[in-house]
Amino acid sequence: MTNYLNHVLSQREYADVSFLSCPDIVTKLTVPSEVKIDYEFHSSNMTIVADEISNLELSKLNRLIVPSVYMATQLEPLLPTDHVDQVTVVPNLVDTSVFTFDEALEEPAQISSRPLIWVGRFDKGKGYRYFLRLLAQLPDNYHGVVIVSLETGPDRAA
Structure with a gap:
């Protein structure tokens, strides 16, 4: 997977890339300096989150993305103080191409x-x-x- 991602990143121009639940791949990647790297946390199991943080090379990351302010408050104490400012709240969006309705079922x-x-x-x-x-x-x-x-x-x- 790492070789494939390194190849893809070298063949096309990307403004940013985002990873979830794969700290080992992030540390092995060779990402062009102009590409911003985000790492997302969506698990509510803080033991898993802490384990991922311990395996991440935080200096390679631009942002640590969480879906809520509550999750940000849970994540920040697990980080070295010089990386707390990387935590960014980006709410999960609903895929309106799948979850849609034409008219209200009830008033x-x-x-x-x-x-x-x-x-x-x-x-x-x-x-x-x-x-x-x-x-x-x-x-x-x-x-x-x-x-x-x-x-x-x-x-x-x-």
């Missing part, structure tokens, strides 16, 4: 409860128990919506 005035949405897998550390505890503590005008991935590993995406 907002007809909706009597507020949805609380959880997206993930039932893996340890994915937070579904927190979702259920939170939902149980909220008033009855909230209802839970669960979107579950049945994938158990990265094999399909790879």
Whole structure:
């Protein structure tokens, strides 16, 4: 993979490249100096995040991207102080080519409860128990919506 990415980066001009869950590849890459390198963290398992940070060559990176301010506050204490300013919040965007609707299913005035949405897998550390505890503590005008991935590993995406 590293050889392939080095080849691709040498054949085309890129303004920036972004990596997720592959600190070993980032450290082995030979990236042209004008290309900005971002590394993204999307796991809520801070043990995994800390492990990735320990394997990253932070000086090669321009930004450390997280999807929320909360995640930024979790990440910053794990970093050397001279790299904290690299943390940048970039919210996850909804792919409107997949998640669309032509017209509202119900008028907002007809909706009597507020949805609380959880997206993930039932893996340890994915937070579904927190979702259920939170939902149980909220008033009855909230209802839970669960979107579950049945994938158990990265094999399909790879």
